[in-house]
Amino acid sequence: MAKTKPLTNTEVKQAKGKEKVYKLSDGDGLQLRVKPNGNKSWLLDYYKPYTKKRTSIGLGGYPAISLADARKLKSKFRELLAKDIDPKEYKDDHERIQLEAVSNTFKHVATNWFEIKKTQVSENYGIDLWRSLENHLFPELGKLPISKVTAPKVIEVIKPLAAKGSLETVKRLCQRLNEIMTYSVNTGLIHANPLSGLRAAFQKPVKENMPTIPPEELPELMKDLSYASIKLVTRLLIEWQLHTMVRPSEAAGATWREINFENKVWEIPADRMKKKRGHNVPLTEQTIELLNRLKPISGHREHIFPGDRNPRTHLNEQTANMALKRMGYENRLVAHGMRSIASTALNQHGFEGDVVEAALAHVDKNEVRRAYNRADYLERRRVMMSWWSEYIELAKQGKVGVSNATLKIVG
Secondary structure, three states: OOOOOOOOHHHHHHOOOOOOOEEEEEEOOEEEEEOOOOOEEEEEEEEOOOOOOEEEEEEEEEOOOOHHHHHHHHHHHHHHHHOOOOHHHHHHHHHHHHHHHHHOEHHHHHHHHHHHHOOOOOHHHHHHHHHHHHHHOHHHHOOOEHHHOOHHHHHHHHHHHHHOOOHHHHHHHHHHHHHHHHHHHHOOOOOOOOOOOHHHHOOOOOOOOOOOOOHHHHHHHHHHHHHOOOOHHHHHHHHHHHHHOOOHHHHHOOEHHHEEOOOOEEEEOHHHOOOOOOEEEEOOHHHHHHHHHHHHHHOOOOEOOEOOOOOOOEOOOOHHHHHHHHHHHOOOOOHHHHHHHHHHHHHHOOOOHHHHHHHOOOOOOOHHHHOOOHHHHHHHHHHHHHHHHHHHHHHHOOOOOOOOOOOOOOO
């Protein structure tokens, strides 16, 4: 069989359209297809691996793909065929990967990750989380394909924050970046997480505890609260949070619908809790009395502690903090620190640690203990919360201090 004579650049250039489509062969399966309108394109004829069926693959149009370019592509595809790789399947996979790389940007993947993440955290936490991505990561990394996100690139983006001393922000960003990249691995977008050791590139923040006071100083706080120039609803909010041991956002957002007067329980739904787990707070005589004082103020509204400017919503979670600051407790006590007062007092007076932790709505990392009968804990917490409310009442009277013999400790 005579060997096909290779085409020349002149032959390719001067090939004209005819009545029907025709092909000029360059040999080894490479052909120039010429259409009646004069359009020219390159084809490679080959036999598919394994099935040995004859087929062809387009290599691109002329003159965008020159004769030399077409021959290079032919050689590349012949090498694939020698390894039993179908050039057409290889090309399709390559184009798909390229398309995914363009569409699967860091922002796109982060958005998909956040859709899952926000179901596991409180609404306020989710808002803060997303804002941190928008402020610190998306401007530089948002349009970058997820496969191009590398440790050096991310370090370059975060370094200015570390230089400013915003180490807590850096820590949270590193954590969120790792979660996003792990999500990318689990969804098959990348093979490995290139940011797994990112935290080691930055200085660790010094852990600062929430400012709080010891239980012995509770009488002083209660006295200052009674004389403070703050609105009644704000004063009652601080007392409510102190008695119930909840977080500031959980206290400020309380609704009348959540109060079960019949069973004397405040039923906080999961979507308002930090760990997305519903939390029941036993109501004591003192907390019910607080609610009775609030009924004439907000009983006709949704929220127990209505906002000043817009009573259809609730007080801001920072309201208690601002009030404490005005009372002279700046750097001494924050609203969240009132939980520590309760925890310290209860632990000092012999209450079981697990019951105290349950009252604080801390999620036990021990799976077995987490599965403990919650109903039993609730009843034990009723006793404990009543003791704590009595303790606060004694503090109001200035009787909490060196000795609290009047309070009977029930284990």
